[in-house]
Amino acid sequence: QRSAALDADQAPGATSDGHEVALLANIGTVEDAARAGSTPAQGVGLFRTEVLFLGRQTAPTLEEQVTAYRAVLEALGDRKVVVRTLDAGADKPLAFAQQGTEENPALGVRGYRLARTLPEVVGTQLDALGQVARSLPEAERDRLWVMAPMVATPAEAREVAERARAAGITRVGVMVEIPAAALRAEQILAEVDFVSLGTNDLAQYTMATDRLRGELADLLDPWQPAVLDLVAATARGGRQADKPVGVCGESAGDPVMALVLAGLGVTSLSMSPGSLAAARFALRRHTLAECEAIATAALAAPDAPAGRAAATDLVAAEV
Numbered sequence: 209q210r211s212a213a214l215d216a217d218q219a220p221g222a223t224s225d226g227h228e229v230a231l232l233a234n235i236g237t238v239e240d241a242a243r244a245g246s247t248p249a250q251g252v253g254l255f256r257t258e259v260l261f262l263g264r265q266t267a268p269t270l271e272e273q274v275t276a277y278r279a280v281l282e283a284l285g286d287r288k289v290v291v292r293t294l295d296a297g298a299d300k301p302l303a304f305a306q307q308g309t310e311e312n313p314a315l316g317v318r319g320y321r322l323a324r325t326l327p328e329v330v331g332t333q334l335d336a337l338g339q340v341a342r343s344l345p346e347a348e349r350d351r352l353w354v355m356a357p358m359v360a361t362p363a364e365a366r367e368v369a370e371r372a373r374a375a376g377i378t379r380v381g382v383m384v385e386i387p388a389a390a391l392r393a394e395q396i397l398a399e400v401d402f403v404s405l406g407t408n409d410l411a412q413y414t415m416a417t418d419r420l421r422g423e424l425a426d427l428l429d430p431w432q433p434a435v436l437d438l439v440a441a442t443a444r445g446g447r448q449a450d451k452p453v454g455v456c457g458e459s460a461g462d463p464v465m466a467l468v469l470a471g472l473g474v475t476s477l478s479m480s481p482g483s484l485a486a487a488r489f490a491l492r493r494h495t496l497a498e499c500e501a502i503a504t505a506a507l508a509a510p511d512a513p514a515g516r517a518a519a520t521d522l523v524a525a526e527v
């Protein structure tokens with residue numbers, strides 16, 4: 209017999225008054241997918257496909273990619289999987305492509321921008337994903353969501369959507385990692401079906417702070433009110449467009465931040481599977497109105513430590 213505690217551990221993410229916030233897993237490999245499949249994650253919110261491409265002397269073939277994407281979908285049963293297209297380039301160079309060196313790699317050809325310099329690599333990946341989407345039974349077509357990283361403008365979002373749909377992908381989105389995209393989320397959502405906030409890069413680009421420089425960690429803090437302002441702007445765009453706005457950056461794994469994100473109107477949270485239980489527990493202990501009050505307190509704070517403290521003060525003692 210299942211105990212009530214076990215049921216609560218397996219339940220979909222929701223506030224105590226029933227407002228749903230899907231809890232999803234971040235993965236990077238087929239092995240990660242198998243592990244995530246054995247957890248109560250409601251699906252995968254971020255499959256980082258870089259691992260298939262990095263450290264190889266030749267690009268993975270369409271067939272190799274189809275096999276890998278299919279294996280990930282199979283590991284998740286009937287749950288949804290959000291696949292992110294290749295986010296290599298600049299600081300994550302592809303061994304099989306001459307990309308040259310860049311003075312400002314974080315501002316250069318990375319993420320979806322690779323479609324400008326290596327269109328065949330991005331095209332083959334979309335074709336592989338389209339082939340997998342088309343081979344799913346009709347009732348399961350919507351399980352495969354595909355999104356492109358590092359998109360800045362509605363025009364880029366339109367290009368992603370056109371290419372992905374032409375390949376046979378039905379659910380197309382982009383990541384919001386650049387302030388320009390956050391400020392224009394409504395216009396971007398006119399082109400695609402969903403967006404997902406990458407708060408790691410959104411913090412880097414909002415605060416003009418290299419995410420690899422440990423000594424600048426205070427500036428990179430996802431509790432920076434300016435970063436939260438951009439999350440709020442993106443969620444507002446999502447409400448106006450009536451389309452999903454997820455978060456798949458590391459910040460979603462902090463249970464107090466999960467409440468803030470829910471309060472700002474984010475519709476799903478994707479994190480490393482080990483963080484899911486704490487986020488589920490925190491959501492269950494608060495109403496949506498309480499999450500909104502916690503978010504308002506964080507946004508009103510003068511700086512990141514004050515925002516975290518103000519939010520934590522409003523959180524139920526056991527979280």
Ligand code: PEP
Nearest residue numbers: 406407408409456457458
């Ligand atoms: C992010 O930037 O928040 C993100 C999820 O992508 P990555 O960490 O892989 O750049």
Ligand code: MG
Nearest residue numbers: 385406408409
């Ligand atoms: Mg990123």
